[in-house]
Amino acid sequence: MPRPAGSPPPPIAPRQLGAVNWLGLWTLYQKEVRRFLKVTAQTVIGPLIMSLLFLAIFAVALGSRRGEVSGIAYIVFLAPGLIMMSIAQNAFANASSSLLIAKTQGTIVDLLMAPLRPMELVLAFTLSAMTRGILVGLVIGLAMAPFVSITLPYPGLILFHALAASSLLGLLGILAGLWAERMDGLAAVTNFAIAPLTFLSGTFYAITDLPQTLQGVLLLNPFFHMIDGFRQGFIGQGGSSMTGIAIMAICNIAAFWLCHLAVAKGWRIKP
Secondary structure (H helix, E strand, O other): OOOOOOOOOOOOOOOOOOOOOHHHHHHHHHHHHHHHHOOHHHHHHHHHHHHHHHHHHHHHHHHHHHOEEOOEEHHHHHHHHHHHHHHHHHHHHHHHHHHHHHHHHOOHHHHHHOOOOHHHHHHHHHHHHHHHHHHHHHHHHHHHOOOOOOOOOOHHHHHHHHHHHHHHHHHHHHHHHHHOOOHHHHHHHHHHHHHHHHHOOOOOOOHHHOOHHHHHHHOOOHHHHHHHHHHHHHHOOOOOHHHHHHHHHHHHHHHHHHHHHHHHHOOOOOO
């Protein structure tokens, strides 16, 4: 029956979101992915060139002198570490920079007013960080393939550690983005925490090259386990895979809980 002229329109029924706002989560995820894809030269090509430079410099400068590492050519040993280092650093950069930019530009209010729960906000930022990290890792791996003899004896380990590492660094990026008030604060976290932990985690050397006391310290670094497990998937050698899997799982659960708690309380994003 047609509505009489001049009568008010019928009320619009509110959308039922359910237990998870999948539409809102997917929309925020797409927005974050499109954000880093718009500057591919900075977010993908830049890390690719940097990793290839590292590979070339270390292969030329140390390859012939270093010899083999546990029966593996040094360049083959080095390549997985460089891939994982790029995955971790780019996942962290994606989440942390996005949150900090939203805070400094004032657009964080749009996220807080949207019908998104804290869990959904954390998931969207984490998944977009994982997407960037794994995309960068894939591009670097394909670019290295003509120069490095890459095998995949344990693809399951490669996939798990790529997902777990990018997830963990995305969550840490959320915490850093919430904590930092300006870009120099975020740069301090990157330069004094994330970069040292990735460089000093076995990317360029084997744990057996270190004194016994330092080996124990290195085993406490979760970055070591993500790189060691990822490398083991390529070369078939490494530490205990179950230990690395357990540590990465525990670290991810703890980081997700901290991120959820921080967002739920509005830590540094609400007056």
